[in-house]
Amino acid sequence: xxxxxxxxxxxxxxxxxxxxxxxxxxxxxxxxxxxxxxxxxxxxxxxxxxxxxxxxxxxxxxxxxxxxxxxxxxxxxxxxxxxxxxxxxxxxxxxxxxxxxxxxxxxxxxx
Amino acid sequence: xxxxxxxxxxxxxxxxxxxxxxxxxxxxxxxxxxxxxxxxxxxxxxxxxxxxxxxxxxxxxxxxxxxxxxxxxxxxxxxxxxxxxxxxxxxxxxxxxxxxxxxxxxxxxxx
Numbered sequence: 001x002x003x004x005x006x007x008x009x010x011x012x013x014x015x016x017x018x019x020x021x022x023x024x025x026x027x028x029x030x031x032x033x034x035x036x037x038x039x040x041x042x043x044x045x046x047x048x049x050x051x052x053x054x055x056x057x058x059x060x061x062x063x064x065x066x067x068x069x070x071x072x073x074x075x076x077x078x079x080x081x082x083x084x085x086x087x088x089x090x091x092x093x094x095x096x097x098x099x100x101x102x103x104x105x106x107x108x109x110x111x
Numbered sequence: 112x113x114x115x116x117x118x119x120x121x122x123x124x125x126x127x128x129x130x131x132x133x134x135x136x137x138x139x140x141x142x143x144x145x146x147x148x149x150x151x152x153x154x155x156x157x158x159x160x161x162x163x164x165x166x167x168x169x170x171x172x173x174x175x176x177x178x179x180x181x182x183x184x185x186x187x188x189x190x191x192x193x194x195x196x197x198x199x200x201x202x203x204x205x206x207x208x209x210x211x212x213x214x215x216x217x218x219x220x221x222x
Binding site: 030032034036040041042043044047085087091095096097098099100101103104 | 142151152153154155156159161166167201205207208209210211212213214215216
């Protein structure tokens with residue numbers, strides 16, 4: 001079951017904040033976040049496991065609410081380099097290697 | 112050193128031809144994947160091997176056949192290419208079900 005990401009696209013000015021949401025209709029074991037710049041490969045950002053932990057990566061952090069089957073990616077004080085398409089990927093159970101990606105959120109940061 | 116390398120980077124071919132894409136990783140990972148990314152940027156898992164054993168085999172035409180000669184290599188052979196096979200194919204690897212590291216992609220154009 002493909003997770004649903006929102007918004008589909010967002011435009012920010014440098015220094016602004018953004019939140020990207022990822023929700024699933026099924027129980028989740030973990031959520032992955034990746035960023036893909038135009039013409040390049042997806043790059044791993046972080047994994048969140050059951051337990052609602054929040055992780056950080058520079059000024060990018062994420063949370064995972066397993067009860068709501070939702071994850072959110074927080075980008076603070078955005079930089080031009082943050083531009084790209086952000087994908088969440090969900091894993092249904094421990095020991096599963098199957099990562100199902102959402103359709104992506106296109107983030108554009110402008111000066 | 113490139114962690115996950117794919118060859119070729121570009122592949123232009125006629126309908127009906129057979130082609131192969133090769134992937135190698137030097138990260139010491141035990142799991143490798145093939146993804147297809149279509150023109151709408153949707154990333155879809157096709158196959159996955161863990162320690163040379165096929166563990167994910169999504170619904171793809173049987174014209175697509177993966178082969179993993181060892182843990183560090185995963186190849187994709189495509190028979191009788193069709194127009195709809197045009198896409199970017201990404202190889203990825205991970206340690207068990209953890210973070211996935213992607214190759215640069217192979218852009219396949221079927222004419």
